[in-house]
Amino acid sequence: MALMPNVYNPNMAAILNSELSIFRKFIHIPSYVKHPTGNIEAINFITSHLESIGFKIQIRGDELSEQPTIVAKYLGHKSNRKVVIYGHYDVALVKDSKNWVSDDPFTLEEVEGRVYGRGIADNKGPLLSRIQAITELIKSDKPVPQILWLIQGEEEIIEGERVAHKVFKNEIPSFGANLYIEETGFNDLVTNEQIAFLWSRSVPEKQLYKWHSLLNNSLNQPRIEFRHLNKLNGIEACPLLSNLPQNSIYIGFGPNDKLHNIHQDNESLAKSKLLQHKNQFKKFITLFAEATDVE
Numbered sequence: 374m375a376l377m378p379n380v381y382n383p384n385m386a387a388i389l390n391s392e393l394s395i396f397r398k399f400i401h402i403p404s405y406v407k408h409p410t411g412n413i414e415a416i417n418f419i420t421s422h423l424e425s426i427g428f429k430i431q432i433r434g435d436e437l438s439e440q441p442t443i444v445a446k447y448l449g450h451k452s453n454r455k456v457v458i459y460g461h462y463d464v465a466l467v468k469d470s471k472n473w474v475s476d477d478p479f480t481l482e483e484v485e486g487r488v489y490g491r492g493i494a495d496n497k498g499p500l501l502s503r504i505q506a507i508t509e510l511i512k513s514d515k516p517v518p519q520i521l522w523l524i525q526g527e528e529e530i531i532e533g534e535r536v537a538h539k540v541f542k543n544e545i546p547s548f549g550a551n552l553y554i555e556e557t558g559f560n561d562l563v564t565n566e567q568i569a570f571l572w573s574r575s576v577p578e579k580q581l582y583k584w585h586s587l588l589n590n591s592l593n594q595p596r597i598e599f600r601h602l603n604k605l606n607g608i609e610a611c612p613l614l615s616n617l618p619q620n621s622i623y624i625g626f627g628p629n630d631k632l633h634n635i636h637q638d639n640e641s642l643a644k645s646k647l648l649q650h651k652n653q654f655k656k657f658i659t660l661f662a663e664a665t666d667v668e
């Protein structure tokens with residue numbers, strides 16, 4: 374059969390638009406520093422989704438910050454494994470709205486296969502894909518590990534004390550997971566490879582081979598690198614990296630690439646990679662929940 378030329382298919386366009394509509398709603402919430410209502414709206418948006426699928430929610434640090442941390446816990450289903458997932462609902466400030474493809478950076482805009490909007494790459498796109506993935510898993514009756522989902526609201530605040538650090542310091546040891554998943558990951562646009570970060574503070578690279586098959590099977594042969602995601606403000610500014618227990622395993626994968634322009638104007642992601650992330654995350658979490666050799 375000859376390959377079809379790339380004809381416009383109105384049905385396909387409608388499906389993709391409905392897939393993006395939830396992202397459009399989340400991007401539309403202006404959850405940047407000191408916005409009078411944006412942060413609480415973002416918290417409500419996330420917690421109502423997670424509560425509806427059985428997560429127990431606590432908001433921590435709200436007596437000290439307008440941008441407190443969401444602590445969401447899921448008890449697990451047919452699995453006793455434990456995982457900590459990291460994310461954040463706050464977004465960087467817009468520098469100049471004239472530099473965006475859209476008139477409004479808080480309105481998701483699709484141009485030539487990329488979706489543009491403040492926060493789509495850092496971190497609302499990956500975060501929402503994962504909420505969708507976990508929702509589908511829970512509804513499918515497949516095994517789901519115990520989850521501690523730490524979603525902070527101060528990642529884009531550089532100065533002063535941030536309550537997220539205290540919250541992470543308390544919650545991480547008492548939950549007792551071995552696996553920690555970063556907010557996103559990276560793709561190499563030159564080689565077309567997906568990169569997976571696999572790292573530990575104290576376990577040497579050569580002892581992490583058990584995790585390779587899990588990553589290979591869920592991400593379709595990624596390039597696995599022994600490192601963590603680059604943090605603009607350093608490891609100490611990141612409440613996940615700075616609170617990782619000794620011997621724990623850190624993994625990062627996601628839809629970002631070097632065109633994502635995070636913290637700059639015209640932030641974007643490749644739409645195909647954003648939509649693919651949900652399925653990859655689902656696969657990874659399922660394989661982890663069922664695995665017998667990763668501890």
Ligand SMILES: [Zn+2]
Pocket residue numbers: 461495496528556
């Ligand atoms: Zn971020």
